[in-house]
Amino acid sequence: MLAPTCRASANASDARIFRYGGETPGAGNAGRAGGFGSTKCHKRVSSQTFPRRGNRDCAPSTHMTKRTIPARRFIKPTFEFLIEKKRDGGEFSQEEIRYIIDSTLDGEMPQHQLAALMMAIYFSNMSAQETADLTEEMMLSGEVIDLSMIAKPKIDKYSTGGVGDKTSLVLVPLAMASGVVVPMMCGVEHDYVINTLDKLGCFPGFKANQPIDQFTAQLARIGGAIVQQSEALAPADAKFYALRKETGTIPSLPLITGSVLSKKLAEGSEGLVIDVKWGNGSFIKDLEQAKQLARSMTRVGRSMKRRCVALVTDMNQPLGDTVGTSLEVKEAIQLLKGEGPEDMKELVLKLGMEIVRLAGVAGSTLSAKQTVQRHLTDGSALAKLKDLVKAQGGDTTYIDHPDKFPAARHIRKLPAPKRGYVHTINAAMIARGVHLLGAGHEPGSNHNHSKIDYAVGVSEIKKVGTQVKQGEPLMMIHYNDEAKLEQALEYFKNAYRLAPKRPTPPPLIVERVA
Numbered sequence: 001m002l003a004p005t006c007r008a009s010a011n012a013s014d015a016r017i018f019r020y021g022g023e024t025p026g027a028g029n030a031g032r033a034g035g036f037g038s039t040k041c042h043k044r045v046s047s048q049t050f051p052r053r054g055n056r057d058c059a060p061s062t063h064m065t066k067r068t069i070p071a072r073r074f075i076k077p078t079f080e081f082l083i084e085k086k087r088d089g090g091e092f093s094q095e096e097i098r099y100i101i102d103s104t105l106d107g108e109m110p111q112h113q114l115a116a117l118m119m120a121i122y123f124s125n126m127s128a129q130e131t132a133d134l135t136e137e138m139m140l141s142g143e144v145i146d147l148s149m150i151a152k153p154k155i156d157k158y159s160t161g162g163v164g165d166k167t168s169l170v171l172v173p174l175a176m177a178s179g180v181v182v183p184m185m186c187g188v189e190h191d192y193v194i195n196t197l198d199k200l201g202c203f204p205g206f207k208a209n210q211p212i213d214q215f216t217a218q219l220a221r222i223g224g225a226i227v228q229q230s231e232a233l234a235p236a237d238a239k240f241y242a243l244r245k246e247t248g249t250i251p252s253l254p255l256i257t258g259s260v261l262s263k264k265l266a267e268g269s270e271g272l273v274i275d276v277k278w279g280n281g282s283f284i285k286d287l288e289q290a291k292q293l294a295r296s297m298t299r300v301g302r303s304m305k306r307r308c309v310a311l312v313t314d315m316n317q318p319l320g321d322t323v324g325t326s327l328e329v330k331e332a333i334q335l336l337k338g339e340g341p342e343d344m345k346e347l348v349l350k351l352g353m354e355i356v357r358l359a360g361v362a363g364s365t366l367s368a369k370q371t372v373q374r375h376l377t378d379g380s381a382l383a384k385l386k387d388l389v390k391a392q393g394g395d396t397t398y399i400d401h402p403d404k405f406p407a408a409r410h411i412r413k414l415p416a417p418k419r420g421y422v423h424t425i426n427a428a429m430i431a432r433g434v435h436l437l438g439a440g441h442e443p444g445s446n447h448n449h450s451k452i453d454y455a456v457g458v459s460e461i462k463k464v465g466t467q468v469k470q471g472e473p474l475m476m477i478h479y480n481d482e483a484k485l486e487q488a489l490e491y492f493k494n495a496y497r498l499a500p501k502r503p504t505p506p507p508l509i510v511e512r513v514a
Contacts, residue, residue: 074099079113086120094133101137101236111243118240118249126254131296132303134254138262141236145212147183147268150220153359154181155307156264157351159275160256160293161193162282163427164318164461167275168196168226169332170348171355173384176224177375178352180359183219183267187229193431194325194440196226202326202405202454203394210392216268222387233266234259250283257296261304271307271358273351274298278510279316281427287312287510294513309354312511313347317425317464320344324439324457326405327478333402336385338377343463346508349373406455409480413473414458414492422466422474423499430475433491434458437479456480458492465505468498 074095077085082096092100100117103109109117126134147154157171172182186197186208197208208228210218218225231238237259244250264272274297278290294310301308321341322331334340335348352372353365362368375381386396398404434440438453458475462468474496479485 079103079109079117083113083116083120086117086124089124091127092130092133094137097130097133098137101141104236104239105141114239115243115247118243118247118252118255121255122249122252125252128296128299128303131254131257132300134258135261135265135300136304138234138236138240138258139266141262142234142266143212143230143232144266145183145216145233145268147181147216147219150181152179152181152223153271153361154183154219154269155271155273155355155359156182156184156267156269157273157275157355158260158264160277160282160284162275162277162313162315162319163193163431164320164323164328165193165275165277165315166196166199166320166328166332166335167344167347167351169199169329169385170335170344170381171351172224172226173336173388174348174352174372174375174381175355175359176222176384176388177380178356178359178361178371180223180355180361181219182224183215183269184224184226185215185229185233185263185267186226187263194323194328194434197228198440198452199325199329199332200226200389200392200394201452202329203389203396203398206389206394207392218391222384222391224384224388225392226388227392229263234262237262251289253289253293253296256293257300261297261300265301265304265306269306272297272301272309273354273358274308274310275347275351276310276312277315278312279314279427281315281318281431291511291513294511298513307358308514309358310513311350311354311509312513314506314508314510315427316506318427318430318461319347321461322457322459323430323434323461324454324459324478325452326454327457327459330402330405333382333385333399336376336382337379338373343508348376350509352376408455408457408478410482410485411476411478412485414475414477414489414496415471416462416468416474416496416498417470417493418498419470420468420498420500421502422462422464422468422496423503424497425461425464426495429491429495430458430461433488433495436488436491437477437484438481453480462496463505465503467502 076099077096082100104114155175157168159165159167168184172184175182186195200206210227212230212232215225215227240255241259244255249255274294276290276294278284278287284290284293290312294312298308298310320331320343322328331340335344349372353368356362356371357368362371386399389399390396434457437456439456440452456478458477460473460476462474468474477492
């Protein structure tokens with residue numbers, strides 16, 4: 001272990017990890033590194049340090065400006081008081097939020113009281129300042145990666161999750177080809193959304209888990225990485241999220257904001273492009289709530305000195321023509337060749353333009369559009385996907401020869417029950433059906449032991465507004481197990497509603513928030 005220090009080295013040249021863990025024996029909350037009343041300096045890691053929270057004995061950091069709390073004695077409130085305060089619409093101070101985070105990490109706050117607090121926040125909400133303080137304290141509950149030794153702009157992309165959403169598979173190599181470094185860590189997805197890493201798992205040998213030093217080295221070497229979320233980052237969020245799933249408080253806007261940004265900013269990103277999805281295929285069913293979340297995330301990001309842009313996008317039908325693992329990867333490869341379905345092309349173009357503009361690579365809308373289109377057609381973005389897959393141990397020959405991906409033993413159509421127009425599609429039902437076929441992990445399963453069938457899924461999905469004849473396929477179902485197909489068919493059949501008149505398809509991009 002390296003010796004404790006209070007001074008940062010001026011000659012740091014490698015990736016730094018700022019650590020905030022550790023306790024002083026017998027000191028309780030006050031003795032945690034940076035806790036109230038603490039005079040302990042944190043451990044030196046690599047060649048630079050970062051002052052933890054209220055520690056005023058250490059030299060100030062040049063990496064991030066943090067709001068200073070006036071030096072005064074903090075009197076610990078009871079947990080009952082904090083629950084009642086939020087229940088009655090009160091606003092927490094930063095000291096109180098810090099105390100909640102510390103008590104959660106130390107296990108001092110009982111689970112039933114933390115659950116009550118989550119529910120109180122869900123119903124009474126949080127102010128903009130509270131949400132910003134919560135995000136900052138959650139971020140500083142663990143390690144924060146410093147990527148300042150990488151000269152290129154570092155921009156990440158986050159999506160609230162959608163059915164058939166394979167944009168990360170396209171946007172990460174696209175951004176890399178544009179000169180933008182993308183430090184992407186993937187966490188747990190909501191409901192039956194297939195994780196990006198599950199899709200990349202169809203490349204034999206691909207490794208999703210990386211230690212932080214290997215993650216930062218890969219970023220410096222090739223400019224991008226897509227890895228499993230590190231448990232060392234924002235550990236307070238992991239505890240909060242597990243309880244939110246059990247208490248029905250996942251949709252809380254301030255808790256979503258704190259959860260997402262605390263992890264994304266701890267990765268070392270200088271900016272973030274956010275895709276907030278709304279509709280029946282998202283956990284956000286209400287459009288106004290999606291807009292509020294987009295505003296909350298961009299506002300908190302700016303308060304933490306990060307550039308943030310959010311797009312509110314439609315998820316009332318699957319994105320693209322496929323839902324599955326290898327089927328979606330093959331579609332992503334098409335998109336990286338400038339081909340593929342129109343809705344995916346539109347979304348990739350819009351999000352890609354936001355990334356290159358936020359990074360400063362392109363100065364105007366026209367320049368951003370030309371940059372994105374050029375890298376999607378000249379092969380440079382596809383080459384970056386090969387670099388990423390190779391760097392993480394995957395077999396890149398599958399990119400040149402997509403027919404090598406596993407194929408299902410059986411393919412059958414889902415026939416239209418009558419003539420008409422596709423009026424609505426329940427994307428969540430399609431996602432659930434695909435999971436029943438075997439694509440993706442079941443909610444609550446152990447991801448290390450549950451097996452994914454990379455061949456199964458659905459393709460050639462008819463979209464809203466498409467005219468169909470009776471018996472014409474609404475989609476093609478790729479399956480290996482007849483028993484699983486019978487279960488999935490009920491969901492697929494109930495996902496479609498046909499009508500005699502052509503509906504107006506909803507706009508894909510609803511709103512831009514910056």
